[in-house]
Amino acid sequence: MRTTGTTFLGVGLVSTAVVAGGVAGLAFSFRNLPDVRGLTSYVPAQTSYIYDAKGRELLSLHGEEHRKIVPLAEISPNLKRAVLAIEDSNFYKHQGINPNSIGRALLVNFKSGGVSEGASTLSMQLVKNIYLSQKRVFTRKLAEAVLAIRVEQVFDKDQILDMYLNYIYWGHNNYGIQTAAESYFKKSAADLDLAESAMLAGMIQAPEAYSPFNNFAAAKERQEVVLDRMVSIGWITPAEAEAAKKNPSRTSWVNPLLGKTANCPTLPMQL
Structure with a gap:
């Protein structure tokens, strides 16, 4: 050591x-x-999935923590930078x-x-x-x-960032960035753009208060705080920030409570 x-x-x-x-x-x-x-051997709770004969997802089963673990290499650089900018730029x-x-x-x-x-x-x-x-x-x-x-x-550092992004809470039973990206934007963590990344990064401090599903105005205001922080430390340009602020990301919003997920804290009893 x-x-x-x-x-x-x-x-x-x-x-x-x-x-x-x-x-x-x-x-x-x-x-x-x-x-x-x-x-080194810790694996947090993850969601289980049921598929049909053609490999299509029918149902996801989880307790309190709805999570899919993804490698750091499969997480958007936009998201990594946004999180670091607002939570720990050093x-x-x-x-x-x-x-x-x-x-x-x-x-x-x-x-x-x-x-x-x-x-x-x-x-x-x-x-x-x-x-x-x-x-x-x-x-x-x-x-x-x-x-x-x-x-x-x-x-x-990369191992720590990997664990962090796959562990933390993002609101509405979403733990880890992959399920957050899927629930809020219906896309993979790898495909998050700057506007989406800034909004998700802004949620970390208070996931329910800054949830765009609960309060879009507060989520949008917090997103702009993240983008302004990224500009102030030189990680994006003012033009990039302004473009992200104008991005109509709300149109792609997915209610995490209306999807196919089944919250099953007592899974053996459910089956």
């Missing part, structure tokens, strides 16, 4: 937690954290945590007397969703940082 300056920074954050949260926070952070090497530069963002969040949280602002990198979001409680407490944020550093010592 690599020993890096970021690792030492993570240790420094642990020390800060001891001062702010006491010995209990330190014990939680180290003794009870899982071994991230288990992710993803390929940091080693699990973003010191500047964490410092800013610590200051805001200290002033507010609680945990009111996050500073999560993609790696931190990944370990939070797989391993940790969603409750916003200081010890959880500390655990995210420690686990994220460990994840980056075991996996390369």
Whole structure:
């Protein structure tokens, strides 16, 4: 495993937690954290499909998580860039945590007397969703940082991005980018254009609130935030952003609740 300056920074954050949260926070952070090497064999829940004799899909069966895992190479570059732009534009530069963002969040949280602002990198979001409680407490944020550093010592960046895009929630029981692309745009994740990608990337922060199916105006506003962010960091041109904003993507919207999917949390009983 690599020993890096970021690792030492993570240790420094642990020390800060001891001062702010006491010995209990330190014990939680180290003794009870899982071994991230288990992710090498981890496979999240996926949807099962039933086909007719001609190979046509008749039905999809899943519990809470409607998911199809796809390789990173089969995900649109538009989507990858949009997600990174709005969620973690320094993803390929940091080693699990973003010191500047964490410092800013610590200051805001200290002033507010609680945990009111996050500073999560993609790696931190990944370990939070797989391993940790969603409750916003200081010890959880500390655990995210420690686990994220460990994840980056075991996996390369593309592996982490692959896991992230295939794991996270995109609203309406869609987990992972493939089912999100199919449900919202009736296409593969590989074929998402810039406008569609920006809208999906914008949903990550609050999938139900920014769902175009629930509130298209809010989804559209959030999409434009993503596109403006991509322009500000030089990943697309202003002209590309304006074209995407004018893209009538709403016409291709598919109600995820009216498709052929059957939500079967007790599958053996259903069959």
